[in-house]
Amino acid sequence: MKDNFSTSRRKLLQYGAIAFGSTVVAKSFIDNSVLAESADDAPKATNEDITPDEALNMLMEGNKRFVTNKRKYPDQNFERIAEVAKEQFPFASILGCSDSRVPLEILFDQGFGDIFVVRNAGNIVTPEETGSLEFGSAVAGAKAILVIGHEKCGAVTAAVAGKPVPGSIGSILAAIQPAMKEGDKNDKNYLTETIKNNVFLQINNLKSSPVLAQLIKENKLKIFGGYYDLDTAQVQIIT
Numbered sequence: 576m577k578d579n580f581s582t583s584r585r586k587l588l589q590y591g592a593i594a595f596g597s598t599v600v601a602k603s604f605i606d607n608s609v610l611a612e613s614a615d616d617a618p619k620a621t622n623e624d625i626t627p628d629e630a631l632n633m634l635m636e637g638n639k640r641f642v643t644n645k646r647k648y649p650d651q652n653f654e655r656i657a658e659v660a661k662e663q664f665p666f667a668s669i670l671g672c673s674d675s676r677v678p679l680e681i682l683f684d685q686g687f688g689d690i691f692v693v694r695n696a697g698n699i700v701t702p703e704e705t706g707s708l709e710f711g712s713a714v715a716g717a718k719a720i721l722v723i724g725h726e727k728c729g730a731v732t733a734a735v736a737g738k739p740v741p742g743s744i745g746s747i748l749a750a751i752q753p754a755m756k757e758g759d760k761n762d763k764n765y766l767t768e769t770i771k772n773n774v775f776l777q778i779n780n781l782k783s784s785p786v787l788a789q790l791i792k793e794n795k796l797k798i799f800g801g802y803y804d805l806d807t808a809q810v811q812i813i814t
Contacts, residue, residue, distance in 0.1 A: 621664050622664040622665065622666045622716045622717070622718060623664075623716070625666050625718050626718060627718045627719045627794070627795075627796055627797035628719075628797065629666075629718070630666045630667040630717070630718040630719035631667070631719050631721065631797070631799055631812070633666055633667070634667055634669075634683050634685075634690075634719070634721060634810075635810065635812070637649075637683040637684035637685055638682060638683050638684070638808075638809065638810045640684045641681070641682050641683070641684045641808060642807065642808050642809050646684045647684060648684070648686070649684065649685065649686050649689070650685065650686025650687050650688060650689055651686040651687065655686055655687045655688065656687055658688070659687055659688030663688050663691070663715050664688060664715065664716055665688060665689060665690050665691040665711065665715055665716070665717045666689060666690070666717060666718060666719075667689075667690050667691070667717050667718060667719040667720070667721060668690065668691040668692070668693065668708050668711040668712060668717040668719070668720045668721070669683075669690055669691070669692050669693070669720070669721045669722075669723060670693045670694075670698050670700070670704060670708060670720065670721070670722045670723070670777065670781075671692070671693075671694050671698050671722075671723045671725075672694065672695070672696060672697060672698045672723075672724065672725055672728055672730065673694040673695050673696050674696075674725060674728065674729065676725075676805055677723075677725050677803055677805075679692050679694070679723075680692070682803070682808055682810070683810075690717075691708075691711035691715055691717050693707045693708060693711075695747075696729070696730040696744075696747050697728065697730030697731060697734070697747050697748075697750065697751050697773065698722060698723060698724055698728075698773070698774070698777060699730075699747060699750040699751060699773075699777060700750075700777045700780035700781055701750070705780070705781060705784050705787075708720055708781065708784075708787065709784060709786040709787060712786075712787060712790055712795075712796050713786050713787075713790065717796075718795065718796060718797075719796065719797050719798070719799060720781065720787075720796065720797075720798045720799070721798075721799045721800070721801050722774050722777050722778050722781070722798065722799070722800050722801070723774070723800070723801040723802070723803055723810065724770040724771060724773055724774045724800075724801070724802055724803070725770070725802065725803035725804075725805060726767070726770070726802070726803065726804050726805040726806070727766075727805060728770050728773075730747055730748065730751060731751055731754075731766065731769055731770045731773055732766060733748055734747075734748040734751040734752050734754075734755065734769075735755060735760055735765070735766060735769055751769075751773050751776075753776055754769055754772040754773035754775070754776040755769055755772070756768070756769070756772060770802065771800075771802055771813055774800040774801070774802065774813065774814070775800060775813075775814060778798050778800050778814065781798055782798065799812055799814060800812070800813045800814035801813060
């Protein structure tokens with residue numbers, strides 16, 4: 576990035592790489608001294624010529640391959656490991672649920688260095704998730720962010736139920752509850768609609784980031800929403 580905005584790689588690293596606490600931690604992401612020697616002569620990966628819409632299309636083509644059992648298993652060899660060992664250039668970031676049934680690299684048929692992944696229960700946006708996705712776009716160069724909810728999400732189900740929960744689980748449910756709209760909670764469609772509303776809510780939360788908002792304004796980033804069907808393994812773009 577060669578503009579004067581504070582999201583340039585150099586300035587972001589100077590400011591502590593957004594949410595990573597210190598320049599020592601930030602440097603660990605790109606410090607060549609910790610990289611495998613086998614990567615010294617590897618070709619350089621790049622995401623510079625990919626547009627946000629192309630990045631989304633690459634994800635959806637990968638999901639189509641997965642659904643139709645035509646996976647290519649791209650970028651999953653030692654040559655690719657060497658290629659991205661020095662620096663990462665993911666073409667997209669994904670904020671998804673930590674549900675064990677939603678392994679993002681697999682369902683989008685991607686490999687090493689292709690996607691920058693953030694996962695937590697309920698695919699919610701917190702300062703830590705925002706900082707991570709800021710890093711993924713402003714530093715690593717991801718051109719799209721996909722926030723993806725999924726069928727029968729346990730976190731959303733618990734938020735809808737509204738029952739007491741132990742430990743820190745309540746903080747997750749509190750972040751989801753604004754997505755709940757008026758309606759019959761016993762209706763079979765209510766949970767699905769709330770899962771999708773939660774995706775919209777979290778996208779709006781991400782757009783409040785000045786870093787991401789500036790990248791969107793400069794047409795360097797788009798944020799999309801998706802819904803994953805556990806039964807078909809198909810991802811539907813919903814916004």
